Each structure stands twice: as C-alpha cells, then as structure tokens.
Amino acid sequence: MKLISLITPGANLDELASLASSNDVLLLRQDAVYLALQATLPFPGRILALESDVSWRNITLPAAIHAISDAEWVTLSVAATQCLLWS
Template sequence: MSYNNLFILSRPIASLPLLASKLSKNDALLLRGDACYNPAAFSPFEVPVYALKTDVEARGALARCASVNLIDDLEWVTLTLQYQRCISE
C-alpha cells in the first residue's frame, strides 16, 4: 500500500494549525533534528507521527514521546519508500 505524503520536519513549527491544514488522512509526519524538542505537540494530529530516536534522545525529550513512534535510520529509509512524496519542511 502506498500513502500520500511524508512530511519531514527538522525544525520547530511556528504554526501547528497551519501544518494540520496541509495534512490528509493518508499522510504522516517524521520529526528529526530540532523538531524533536517537543514531540508531544504533534500528538493531536490524526496522522502517524514518527521521530528519529537518536534525535529525541539527544534533545532530552524521550519522556514526552508517548504517542510518537520512535524509529532508527534504517526504519526512516523504509518509511520514505512507503510514501509517494517526501516533503522536507
């Protein structure tokens, strides 16, 4: 099964409502880099939310990741193959 868009976020997002308006039910979010400082902020989204485990650990945000799927680099590559487009923001 192929999904629509994988949004790859590498910095904090100023407007979560604006981001939410861009998402469809077949999209997903991947947090990396500085976007991992507050992964819990993305829990209200109705799409799968992933985060690179090493980036979350480096930023001390592991305790705030209850609703976020932590993945490693190999899983990241696999995830990109499941989506039609990967959009970095």
C-alpha cells in the same frame, strides 16, 4: 501517504495540519523533536520522531509518538508517495 519531515520547532503546525490527511506521517527531526514535549500536536496522521535526534537531546517521547531508526526512516521514505521537508 506523504512523509513530511519537520526540522524546526517554529514551523506553522496549524497550516501543515490543514494540508495533511489522516494517511500522512509527520517525522520530527533535529530540533523539531522538542515538539513532542507539547501536550498535543495538531496533525491528523501518525507522528514519529527520529530515534537518534530524540536520544541526542535526551527527550522522553509520549506514548502517542514513536521513535524510528534511520533504517526505518529509509523504508518509510521508499513507501511514501511524496517526501516533503516542512519549514
């Protein structure tokens, strides 16, 4: 499982989706949490958002995107075979 962190909403999500698998996890961080407001996101795996960034920006997440704490992020990072920052 790859953990892919996304920090900017302007990233090419179609290109990212073409390189990802259903086992991968996309973590929305910083301003990328605004992408949760879109109807759909083209990503084959799970989509998560960092709870502190969601709270700071006062965003309500859809049911398909779950918020995780910083501690859960660390646990997920340790479990991942790769941790990537996508821009």
